[in-house]
Amino acid sequence: MKRTVWIYMAIVVLIFAVFLLSLQMGTMSIAPLDVWRTLMGDGTEQHTLVLFEFRLPRMVIALLVGAGLAVSGAILQSLSRNELADPGILGINAGAGLAVVLFIYFFQGSYTSLGETIFALPLFAFVGAITAAFLIYTLAWKKGVTPIRLVLVGIGLNAGFTAILIVFQLRMNPEDFMQATVWLNGDIWGTSWSHTLAVLPWMLLFIPLVIAQARTLNVMRLGDPSAVSLGVKVERNRRRLLILAVMLAGASVSVGGAISFLGLVAPHIARRLVGPRHQVMVPTAAMVGAFILLFADMVGRNLLSPSEIPVGIVVAVIGAPYFLYLLMKTP
């Protein structure tokens, strides 16, 4: 237990440090003292604009999206009892990706000129994600949903969505294609306070709900027969937890794009840090996810400044080696 507290504190300190660092860095770097002054309310007009309108909302979104994807991945790995599960197996990335590609395809380049569609896009992505998840659950239903059938149907439908997506993507003109590629690689592009406010309530509501169900998750991970004999109403709990996972991942994907690797790796890292009990694993996964995404976003914005690297790419490049290290170290 003491170890857990230390790990919590370490991650919080890391998040805080990266948060402060991230405030200073960007296309326009702001000295620490100026950051402080601006936060206190008497910075220059330019600093206030950059910090409050560009950087802060984006960083808050990175924290929220990272936590949401990680918790969603943790739920899905436990429910499907499959180490390779991530929000992608419920078709969330492919569904959202298809919706976005269709949207860009039918607006054929004109969408960059339409200011308000930038706000319609997250909504489209969210609807696509939810639709895909609903389809997969319905097709996997046959007097109940077994984990293995859910995974298999998820993989099948994912392949189908991806195939349709490729067909449409290849018929786009190059600029639209580029835009779609960047989105599909995961790119935080909901960067205004209105996006933040749209996502914040979901996370504040659903993540505590998941933590409250930690005991059910512990039991579900043992498999259906054990869960039933321990008195858990398996089917109903599974549906409730799946809905939570879909809501969290759908909201995350809608503003963060298809960041695929984070939902897979954050729960694994958390499990290797604090063990498999969901009471401590889920909060750890949330913090690990938030930290990785905040850090990756900072790197992505600054490494090749002024051009940006899609954050999903950075997540995989820095997350993979660390996870491989963990994989090799722990038996």
Place this chain on the structure above:
Amino acid sequence: MVNKIPLTSKQVRAKPMVVIIMVVGMLLLVCASVISISLGAASITPAAVWQAIVDYDNSFTDHQIIREIRLPRVVGAVLIGSFLAVSGALMQGMTRNPLAEPSIIGITDGAALALAIMFAFFPAVSYTGSLFAAFIGAGAGTALVFLVGSLAKGGLTPAKLALAGVTIAAFLSAISSGIAIYFDVAQDLSFWFAGGLANIDWQRIQLMLPIVIIGMLIALWLARSITILSLGKDVAQGLGQRTGMVRTMGIIAVMLMTGAAVAVAGTIGFIGLVIPHITRALVGLDYRYIVPCSAILGSLLLVVADILARLVNAPYETPVGAITALVGVPFFLYLARREGRGI
């Protein structure tokens, strides 16, 4: 994760089905190939196809089209379809995981990264050059997964192989996406990713031929051992099998065949995943039958998908990788629903 393979009498079917698949599958394959050769921008009658093969006359344009463009394409589809299906069968047998497919051990993403580097830094490279680059990339990706897996504490378990494979695949594909976006070669790469048989000529077939012979011979030679290995490592070792050797040879065979397929035709999804399941449902669990039957069925699916790819949106070609998935998905969903945990 690890799938129990049910050994009921119903599932261990004997030879009649194998003979049927061999004979009927071969006939269908020949028919599909003839249709594939006669369809196209210039329509050619099956009789002319026959004539062009047995009695080639240089002065007819039709004969030239058949010999130089359409025939290599069909032969390529047959070879690649069988490569992918057999590789998938070997992977599923070795890892005992129903979700295993050839690309999870870093082959595809290794090849993609090699190609991204070629497109970005050596845009003048010839087609054959990029072919070799992709093949080397495929081998390097596999070797990396294997290395990390075997350095792990506790050795190379199937679960660790899968996790290491997925992680390295994500890492490699992130780097190639980064290169693709930064150097503006994303669309070139994406055409390759979608898979296509349009560029196959006799030279590429010649390059693939030694690989098909070596890879298939290894696969057939291993078939009996894979059947035993698919019962579980403990059983296999109890029966006196050197599981490490079988697994290494199996991975080499998969790498040769999938590497060649990926290098020539890009990533053609789903054949490696779905055909072994279909074959297993038809002929049972003996890999001595699964290997040749899945080779035939894999060829058949790819030849048919290639015909559809040219017809759906003529005169443009639809990526054949998308068509194999669209044809395969409904059947796969049906199997997943029917078998439940059995697939």
